[in-house]
Amino acid sequence: MRRERTDAARNRAKILAAAEAIVAAEGVQGLSMAEVAAAAGVGVGTLYRRFGDRSGLAYALIDAREREFQAAFVEGPPPLGPGPEPGVRAEVFLRALTDRTVEQLDLLLMAETAGPLARFGGAYDAYHAHLAMLIGRARPGADVHCLADALLAPLAAPLLVHRVREGGVAVERVKDALVELLAGILGGR
Structure with a gap:
Protein backbone atom coordinates (compact mmCIF):
# COMPACT_ATOMS: atom_id res chain seq x y z
CA MET A 1 0.00 0.00 0.00
CA ARG A 2 1.28 3.43 -0.95
CA ARG A 3 2.05 5.79 1.90
CA GLU A 4 0.23 9.14 2.04
CA ARG A 5 2.36 12.21 1.26
CA THR A 6 3.09 14.44 4.26
CA ASP A 7 1.29 17.45 2.78
CA ALA A 8 -1.72 15.30 1.82
CA ALA A 9 -1.88 13.87 5.36
CA ARG A 10 -1.68 17.38 6.80
CA ASN A 11 -4.48 18.58 4.49
CA ARG A 12 -6.61 15.57 5.39
CA ALA A 13 -6.18 16.30 9.11
CA LYS A 14 -7.08 19.99 8.57
CA ILE A 15 -10.12 19.08 6.51
CA LEU A 16 -11.41 16.54 9.04
CA ALA A 17 -10.80 18.93 11.97
CA ALA A 18 -12.71 21.66 10.14
CA ALA A 19 -15.55 19.30 9.25
CA GLU A 20 -15.78 18.03 12.85
CA ALA A 21 -15.94 21.61 14.14
CA ILE A 22 -18.70 22.49 11.68
CA VAL A 23 -20.72 19.39 12.60
CA ALA A 24 -20.26 20.17 16.31
CA ALA A 25 -21.41 23.77 15.84
CA GLU A 26 -24.08 23.44 13.15
CA GLY A 27 -24.93 19.76 12.88
CA VAL A 28 -24.60 17.66 9.78
CA GLN A 29 -26.98 19.92 7.86
CA GLY A 30 -24.33 22.67 8.07
CA LEU A 31 -21.68 20.51 6.46
CA SER A 32 -21.08 22.03 3.02
CA MET A 33 -18.01 21.28 0.95
CA ALA A 34 -17.36 25.01 0.37
CA GLU A 35 -17.57 25.83 4.09
CA VAL A 36 -15.29 22.93 5.04
CA ALA A 37 -12.75 23.92 2.37
CA ALA A 38 -12.74 27.53 3.56
CA ALA A 39 -12.39 26.54 7.22
CA ALA A 40 -9.56 24.13 6.39
CA GLY A 41 -7.78 26.58 4.11
CA VAL A 42 -7.85 24.30 1.07
CA GLY A 43 -9.53 24.51 -2.30
CA VAL A 44 -12.96 22.99 -2.86
CA GLY A 45 -11.45 20.88 -5.62
CA THR A 46 -9.09 19.30 -3.09
CA LEU A 47 -12.09 18.27 -1.01
CA TYR A 48 -13.91 16.73 -3.96
CA ARG A 49 -10.81 14.89 -5.17
CA ARG A 50 -10.13 13.57 -1.69
CA PHE A 51 -13.65 12.68 -0.51
CA GLY A 52 -15.87 12.73 -3.61
CA ASP A 53 -18.88 14.38 -1.99
CA ARG A 54 -20.52 15.11 1.36
CA SER A 55 -21.23 11.43 1.98
CA GLY A 56 -17.56 10.58 1.41
CA LEU A 57 -16.64 13.29 3.90
CA ALA A 58 -19.21 11.87 6.33
CA TYR A 59 -17.65 8.41 6.04
CA ALA A 60 -14.22 9.93 6.74
CA LEU A 61 -15.59 11.56 9.89
CA ILE A 62 -17.09 8.24 10.94
Whole structure:
Protein backbone atom coordinates (compact mmCIF):
# COMPACT_ATOMS: atom_id res chain seq x y z
CA MET A 1 0.00 0.00 0.00
CA ARG A 2 1.28 3.43 -0.95
CA ARG A 3 2.05 5.79 1.90
CA GLU A 4 0.23 9.14 2.04
CA ARG A 5 2.36 12.21 1.26
CA THR A 6 3.09 14.44 4.26
CA ASP A 7 1.29 17.45 2.78
CA ALA A 8 -1.72 15.30 1.82
CA ALA A 9 -1.88 13.87 5.36
CA ARG A 10 -1.68 17.38 6.80
CA ASN A 11 -4.48 18.58 4.49
CA ARG A 12 -6.61 15.57 5.39
CA ALA A 13 -6.18 16.30 9.11
CA LYS A 14 -7.08 19.99 8.57
CA ILE A 15 -10.12 19.08 6.51
CA LEU A 16 -11.41 16.54 9.04
CA ALA A 17 -10.80 18.93 11.97
CA ALA A 18 -12.71 21.66 10.14
CA ALA A 19 -15.55 19.30 9.25
CA GLU A 20 -15.78 18.03 12.85
CA ALA A 21 -15.94 21.61 14.14
CA ILE A 22 -18.70 22.49 11.68
CA VAL A 23 -20.72 19.39 12.60
CA ALA A 24 -20.26 20.17 16.31
CA ALA A 25 -21.41 23.77 15.84
CA GLU A 26 -24.08 23.44 13.15
CA GLY A 27 -24.93 19.76 12.88
CA VAL A 28 -24.60 17.66 9.78
CA GLN A 29 -26.98 19.92 7.86
CA GLY A 30 -24.33 22.67 8.07
CA LEU A 31 -21.68 20.51 6.46
CA SER A 32 -21.08 22.03 3.02
CA MET A 33 -18.01 21.28 0.95
CA ALA A 34 -17.36 25.01 0.37
CA GLU A 35 -17.57 25.83 4.09
CA VAL A 36 -15.29 22.93 5.04
CA ALA A 37 -12.75 23.92 2.37
CA ALA A 38 -12.74 27.53 3.56
CA ALA A 39 -12.39 26.54 7.22
CA ALA A 40 -9.56 24.13 6.39
CA GLY A 41 -7.78 26.58 4.11
CA VAL A 42 -7.85 24.30 1.07
CA GLY A 43 -9.53 24.51 -2.30
CA VAL A 44 -12.96 22.99 -2.86
CA GLY A 45 -11.45 20.88 -5.62
CA THR A 46 -9.09 19.30 -3.09
CA LEU A 47 -12.09 18.27 -1.01
CA TYR A 48 -13.91 16.73 -3.96
CA ARG A 49 -10.81 14.89 -5.17
CA ARG A 50 -10.13 13.57 -1.69
CA PHE A 51 -13.65 12.68 -0.51
CA GLY A 52 -15.87 12.73 -3.61
CA ASP A 53 -18.88 14.38 -1.99
CA ARG A 54 -20.52 15.11 1.36
CA SER A 55 -21.23 11.43 1.98
CA GLY A 56 -17.56 10.58 1.41
CA LEU A 57 -16.64 13.29 3.90
CA ALA A 58 -19.21 11.87 6.33
CA TYR A 59 -17.65 8.41 6.04
CA ALA A 60 -14.22 9.93 6.74
CA LEU A 61 -15.59 11.56 9.89
CA ILE A 62 -17.09 8.24 10.94
CA ASP A 63 -13.87 6.33 10.22
CA ALA A 64 -11.87 6.85 13.45
CA ARG A 65 -14.73 5.79 15.71
CA GLU A 66 -15.47 2.88 13.38
CA ARG A 67 -11.89 1.61 13.55
CA GLU A 68 -12.05 1.66 17.37
CA PHE A 69 -15.33 -0.24 17.36
CA GLN A 70 -14.09 -2.90 14.94
CA ALA A 71 -10.90 -3.39 16.95
CA ALA A 72 -13.02 -3.87 20.07
CA PHE A 73 -15.16 -6.68 18.64
CA VAL A 74 -12.35 -8.36 16.69
CA GLU A 75 -9.58 -8.36 19.28
CA GLY A 76 -10.76 -6.43 22.33
CA PRO A 77 -11.57 -7.76 25.75
CA PRO A 78 -14.64 -9.90 26.44
CA PRO A 79 -17.56 -9.83 26.33
CA LEU A 80 -17.45 -7.82 23.06
CA GLY A 81 -14.13 -9.34 22.03
CA PRO A 82 -13.21 -13.03 21.81
CA GLY A 83 -13.92 -15.37 24.70
CA PRO A 84 -17.61 -15.66 25.53
CA GLU A 85 -19.90 -18.17 23.87
CA PRO A 86 -21.27 -16.97 20.51
CA GLY A 87 -24.79 -16.09 21.67
CA VAL A 88 -23.53 -13.87 24.49
CA ARG A 89 -21.00 -12.25 22.22
CA ALA A 90 -23.62 -11.61 19.51
CA GLU A 91 -25.95 -10.00 22.05
CA VAL A 92 -23.21 -7.71 23.38
CA PHE A 93 -22.22 -6.88 19.80
CA LEU A 94 -25.77 -5.92 18.78
CA ARG A 95 -26.20 -3.71 21.85
CA ALA A 96 -22.82 -2.04 21.25
CA LEU A 97 -23.54 -1.59 17.53
CA THR A 98 -26.85 0.08 18.34
CA ASP A 99 -25.07 2.54 20.65
CA ARG A 100 -22.33 3.08 18.08
CA THR A 101 -24.89 3.78 15.35
CA VAL A 102 -26.92 6.19 17.47
CA GLU A 103 -23.71 8.00 18.49
CA GLN A 104 -23.06 9.14 14.90
CA LEU A 105 -26.58 8.78 13.55
CA ASP A 106 -26.68 12.01 11.56
CA LEU A 107 -23.38 11.29 9.81
CA LEU A 108 -24.46 7.72 9.09
CA LEU A 109 -27.78 8.95 7.73
CA MET A 110 -25.96 11.22 5.30
CA ALA A 111 -23.51 8.51 4.30
CA GLU A 112 -26.01 5.66 4.01
CA THR A 113 -28.47 7.61 1.88
CA ALA A 114 -25.97 8.85 -0.72
CA GLY A 115 -27.02 6.08 -3.10
CA PRO A 116 -29.16 2.95 -3.19
CA LEU A 117 -26.34 0.67 -2.00
CA ALA A 118 -24.32 3.21 0.01
CA ARG A 119 -24.93 1.40 3.29
CA PHE A 120 -23.28 -1.79 2.11
CA GLY A 121 -19.60 -2.65 1.93
CA GLY A 122 -16.92 -1.55 4.38
CA ALA A 123 -18.24 -1.51 7.94
CA TYR A 124 -21.46 -3.31 7.00
CA ASP A 125 -19.47 -6.21 5.58
CA ALA A 126 -17.39 -6.39 8.76
CA TYR A 127 -20.52 -6.46 10.94
CA HIS A 128 -22.15 -9.00 8.67
CA ALA A 129 -19.14 -11.32 8.68
CA HIS A 130 -18.86 -11.08 12.46
CA LEU A 131 -22.53 -11.88 13.06
CA ALA A 132 -22.52 -14.65 10.44
CA MET A 133 -19.52 -16.24 12.17
CA LEU A 134 -21.17 -16.06 15.60
CA ILE A 135 -24.50 -17.40 14.34
CA GLY A 136 -22.70 -20.21 12.51
CA ARG A 137 -20.90 -21.23 15.67
CA ALA A 138 -24.10 -21.15 17.73
CA ARG A 139 -26.30 -22.76 15.09
CA PRO A 140 -24.35 -24.80 12.53
CA GLY A 141 -26.19 -25.22 9.26
CA ALA A 142 -28.25 -22.03 9.65
CA ASP A 143 -28.48 -19.60 6.75
CA VAL A 144 -26.01 -17.29 8.47
CA HIS A 145 -25.87 -14.71 5.68
CA CYS A 146 -29.59 -13.98 5.58
CA LEU A 147 -29.88 -14.15 9.36
CA ALA A 148 -27.03 -11.66 9.81
CA ASP A 149 -28.78 -9.31 7.37
CA ALA A 150 -32.01 -9.68 9.36
CA LEU A 151 -30.21 -8.64 12.53
CA LEU A 152 -28.51 -5.66 10.87
CA ALA A 153 -31.57 -4.36 9.01
CA PRO A 154 -33.13 -2.59 12.03
CA LEU A 155 -29.89 -0.62 12.48
CA ALA A 156 -30.09 1.18 9.14
CA ALA A 157 -29.68 4.88 9.90
CA PRO A 158 -32.89 6.00 8.11
CA LEU A 159 -34.95 3.44 10.05
CA LEU A 160 -33.37 4.42 13.37
CA VAL A 161 -34.05 8.10 12.70
CA HIS A 162 -37.65 7.24 11.84
CA ARG A 163 -38.22 5.03 14.89
CA VAL A 164 -36.11 6.72 17.57
CA ARG A 165 -36.38 10.39 16.69
CA GLU A 166 -39.68 10.62 14.88
CA GLY A 167 -41.47 7.71 16.54
CA GLY A 168 -40.15 8.23 20.04
CA VAL A 169 -38.97 4.62 20.43
CA ALA A 170 -36.33 4.39 23.16
CA VAL A 171 -32.92 3.11 22.09
CA GLU A 172 -33.10 0.47 24.86
CA ARG A 173 -36.29 -0.84 23.28
CA VAL A 174 -34.49 -1.25 19.95
CA LYS A 175 -31.68 -3.14 21.68
CA ASP A 176 -34.11 -5.39 23.54
CA ALA A 177 -35.97 -6.19 20.32
CA LEU A 178 -32.69 -7.11 18.60
CA VAL A 179 -31.80 -9.42 21.47
CA GLU A 180 -35.24 -11.03 21.24
CA LEU A 181 -34.77 -11.52 17.50
CA LEU A 182 -31.32 -13.01 18.15
CA ALA A 183 -32.76 -15.40 20.73
CA GLY A 184 -35.31 -16.60 18.18
CA ILE A 185 -32.59 -17.11 15.61
CA LEU A 186 -30.28 -18.98 17.96
CA GLY A 187 -33.13 -21.03 19.39
CA GLY A 188 -33.93 -22.22 15.88
CA ARG A 189 -37.53 -21.05 16.01
